[in-house]
Every structure is written in structure tokens, then in C-alpha cells.
Amino acid sequence: MAPLVWLITGCSSGFGAQLVHSAVARGDKVIETGRNAATKLKHLEGTGAAIVDLDVSLPEADVKRIVDEAVKIYGKIDVLVNNAGYGINDDYRKLFNVNVFGALSVTRAVLPYMRAQQSGTIAFVGSMYAWWAPALLSVYGAAKGALRAIAESLAAEVAPFNIRAIDFEPGFFKTPLTDMAKIAQYAPTAQPVDAYAGHRAAMGGLAQALIGNERGDVKKGVELMVDVIRGEGSASGRKIPQRLPIGEDAVRVVEGTCKNALKVIDVWRDDVVGTTDRDGFEGEKDYEAIVKGPDAQV
Template sequence: MTTTHTPDRESSGRVWLITGASSGFGQALAEVALGAGDTVVAAARRPALLDALAAAHPGRVFPVALDVTDQAQIGAVVAEVLRQHGRIDVLVNNAGRGLVGAVEETTEQELRDLMDLHFFGPAALTRAVLPQMRSQGSGAVVQMSSMGGRFSFAGVGGYSATKFALEGLSEALALEVAPFGIKVLIVEPGSFRTGFAGGGALQQSAALPAYEETVGPVREVLPSSDGKQPGDPAKAAAAILAALEADRTPLRLALGSDAADAILANFETSRQEALDWEPVSRSTDFD
């Protein structure tokens, strides 16, 4: 782990560890945390991208090199953050990327790589910070999921699978750590101007002609939406901070009107299906 400044514990309130901090939601959350008077350990695969942010906030931003798919690196980084700053108050598991492809198109390696990034990495980071959070009797784990972590649609099965897994883990985690004063917040954004869909950031599986009708539109629409998404990352970051500071932090926080609309519509569809099939569900008990 490398840092650009000597720690200044007098200037810090909470200490945040944010992955994927060089752009998008990670960068926006770093700026919100700094605005709240906190200290940010900003993790990225290329920490040099964080030099300008660190220079603008001397003694309060500490860039670190971290690939969240490297389990050994995770342990070393968390240990070094605790050694230098004495605590981690907020962990934000934000590092990620998109993947478009039908289930049949998605290769084993593509799915495993994305699961490492979106599930096993955040799980390892969470495990690494929990002993210290339990010891201090406070803390928060922010899991950056997606509205695609609550429901899925054609072309994003692999991506949604990783977010579904993260949400299932986090739902149990929230119940387990609440007695220790630790909060868990699952964030489910819709379309935001984060660079998620542009600049080659969006990975695409090799296309099969058979799925042109169902997946083809997704392949076209997602990249073309870059820079035109309705969501404002700065407002999202402020909403996340407000949720963390609320007396009753929600387990899940949808962000963006598109996410709110889609999630609520999915609730209604799922509820109606469950009601329609309730007699069958109940018919399978022993007499």
C-alpha cells in the first residue's frame, strides 16, 4: 500500500475506505466525505488517478493501490490502513464494471471474473474490516449494488447474478452485525453519469445471432446512453451520506427515478405472481 501524505489524525473525523475511488460513485463519495470533514483512503487499481484529489486535500486523502480481486492485497491494505489511521469507520465496496451478454453468450471466465470483482472481493474486504468495527462498536458497510441487484432483464444476467449474490450476503450481514452498532447499506442506483457505459468500460460478451432480438437493443442502448443518463452522482453521494447518518438507516436505498419506478413495478409484478400461485404453494404441505 502506498500513500501520498503522512496521516494527520487531528484533522480526521471518520475514516472511509472507498474502492473504485478514481471515478464515478467512488469519486463522488470521496468528495462528500471530505466535505463532511472526514478522512478518505481512496483505493484504485491506478492510484495515480487520485493524485489531484489528494493534492487538493493534503493530509486527508490517501490514495492506495488495490485490486479487489487479490485476496492477499486486501488483507495487507486493511492492515496498513488500521496501522496508519487506527480505525475504519465506513467501508464502501464500489469497484465494479458492467457486462452485457445473454446467459448463453457469457463465458465461464467472464462470469467468474465478474463474481470476483462484485462478490468475492467485497466479501473479503467486509470480513477484513469487521473485527475492528466490532471492537469499536460502530461502523458502516456500503455495498454499491444496482437496480439490477433487485431484478434482472435480458442481456445482464451475469451482472445481475453478481449483484444478487452481494445483496443476499449483505441482507444476512446486516442482521448479524446490528448488535455491534454496525450499519449495512445496499445502494441500488439506476442510470447515472459515472462512466459506467462509456470509454470502453462496459464489457460485452461475443454476440450470437440468436439473441439479436432480446439482447441486441441492450448492446446498443447502454453505450449510447453514456453522458446522457438522468442520475447525478454528486446527488447520489449526498443521499448515501444522509442515509448513513439517519437514525434508521435503510437496508436498501434505490437511487434515481428510473430505479425507483422499476423496483416498485417489479414489487407489484412479483406480489401478483405470488398471490396468483399461492394456492399451489400451499397445496404442497403434508395433509
């Protein structure tokens, strides 16, 4: 396989930094990006990857301008990984602006190049929280759920151009996102609502038990992602799926959510199937393909 050119957002630490190392180790070329790149990406200077300062929360026109300049480095982009994101933050608009709208801005900037070359892969680093958002994590879960929906629709939209889209949905991995110092740094600053003191105590206890005992190894998780994108290792010969949970805990969450959804349907089927049809409805016709279940692409 000829070397691929990657553009990766949010490379300062965690999955982003490891993606740089793993892609370069496979012989690929990498454009690593992040805010305040001169300082926050300095530790990656020895990788051989190109470094570009990119804050994905900038206005879309600015993001496009920066991406256009980044493309000139190697002349193309084969793989885009939308990894930049915020975790817990009381500024829910900022969280969405980075996790969702930022990913859309970068994707929209890269797509014209991929369409022109009739190839490419767009990956999103989502989360199992797209399937299960516990108390106090509604906005974060909503943002990751948005990425899941975007990836699914995008995959259908770009398939005619030989472009693929996938949302990786990791479980718990040991990254700065679960570092207590980081959590404290980005903890909500608003006055807490007394009514939710019980929720805060319960979630705080769970966080304390989790920190340092995360199941996932970032390097192993990223190597799997790179295998999927490159079609190597365990992914050799397999069609890339639209969504892929990463880690046993993520698999349990997805399985549990789907099983619970099917149980609800079984209990309510007689009440929700057919009882709300419009009088005179003659059945699904041309749009039947839209309302059927999506292609699993396995």
C-alpha cells in the same frame, strides 16, 4: 459529530471518486483505494485523502494484509464503502470475483476492527439490476443481487455490535460505466451467438439512447448516500435501511418488481399455500421468526 474514517474501494471515477470528495467535504478522513493507485488515483491527490493501492480481486489473505496496513493510517475504520466493480464483461468469473468476492474479502478484513470498537457502517454500492436483470445482463444482475442478499443478512449478523449494513441500489447515473468508450473497452470478446442477434440489437439501441441522457447526477446521488451514512439532511433521525434505491428509475424498478411478485402470489396462492405441506405437519414453531418477512427498518 466527530470526524469519521472512511475506507472506499474503486475510487478511480464515478461514485467512488465522488464519495472521496463528498466525505472529505463533510470534514471526515478518507482512505481511498483502487488498482494501480499511483496512476489511476493521481487526480485525487489534492483531496487530502490517504491513497492505498488495493485490488479487491487479490486473494483474501492479501486483501486482509493491505487493509490491516490501511487501518494503521488513522487507527480505525468507521465506514467501509464497497464500491469497486466491473460492468459488462464476458469473463463472468472475474466480474463475480470483483463485484462479490472482492467486496466480501474487504468486508471480512474490516469487520474485526468494527466489532472491536463496537461501531461502524458497511455500505455496498449495488444496483437496481439486483431487482431486474434484462436480457444480456444476467451475470451483472446476479452479482448485484448477491450484494443485496449479503447486505440483508450481514445487517442482522452485525447489529449486536452496533454495526450497520446497507446496500445502495442506484438507477441510471452518468458515470464511466455508461461511457461508450468504456463499454467498447470491456465489450465481450467471444464470438457472438447468432441466435441472440435480436437481443443484442435491441440492447444496443437502448444503450445508444441512454448514453448522455442518464437521469441521475452522481454528486447528488452520493450526497444522499453520505447523508444516510452520517444521519444528516433528509436522513436525520431515520433508522438506516438494509436496502435503499437511489433515483426515481430505481424506485420504479423496485416497485414494479414487488408488484409483479405480489400478483404472481395472488394468482397462485391457492396452489402453493398449504398444498405442499408434509403430512402430519403441526405448524411453525420455534423457527417462525425466521420465515416471517424481514424488518423494513424505516
